Amino acid sequence: MIDTMEAMPGYGLAAVQIGVGLRLAVVDCSETRGQAIRLANPEVLHASVQLREHEEASPNLPGVSAAIQRPRAVTVRFLNAEGLLEERDFVGLWATSVQHQIDHLAGKMYFDHLSPLKRKMLIAKAEKLGRRK
Numbered sequence: 001m002i003d004t005m006e007a008m009p010g011y012g013l014a015a016v017q018i019g020v021g022l023r024l025a026v027v028d029c030s031e032t033r034g035q036a037i038r039l040a041n042p043e044v045l046h047a048s049v050q051l052r053e054h055e056e057a058s059p060n061l062p063g064v065s066a067a068i069q070r071p072r073a074v075t076v077r078f079l080n081a082e083g084l085l086e087e088r089d090f091v092g093l094w095a096t097s098v099q100h101q102i103d104h105l106a107g108k109m110y111f112d113h114l115s116p117l118k119r120k121m122l123i124a125k126a127e128k129l130g131r132r133k
Helices: 002-009 091-103 118-133
Strands: 013-014 024-027 036-046 049-058 066-071 073-079 084-090
Touching: 002 013, 013 091, 024 091, 036 091, 049 091, 066 091, 073 091, 084 091
Parallel strands: none
Antiparallel strands: 013 024, 024 036, 036 073, 049 066, 073 084
C-alpha cells in the first residue's frame, strides 16, 4: 500500500481505494516522505474543537478538490505495523489526512463534508472533466 500511495499524488491511502476490503490505511505527511504510518482498524477517540481548513482531493475523483474543515488535532487508536494497539495524537496535515483515510474506510468521501449544493457542483465538475478524456 505504501508503494501505491507513493505512486499517487497525496498523503495517504485507504485499502478500499484499491479494492482491498480491509480497514487498513497508510499516511505519510512528512516533508521528506519515508515516514509512513500504517493503521489497521483506526478510530478517532478525541477530536479538537479547533478546526483547520485544507484543500482536499482524492484520486478516486480526479481533477477536483474542495476546502474541507476538520478538527485540527485528533487522537486515534489503531493497530500498528507490529500488530500492537497504539494511541497517537495527530496534528495539522497529519490529522487531516488520517481523518480523510478513516472516512474512506467508513464509505465516505471528502465531499460528503460539503453542503448538498457544493457537493452537487463538485461531482458535476468531475463528471464533466471525465467526459473530456
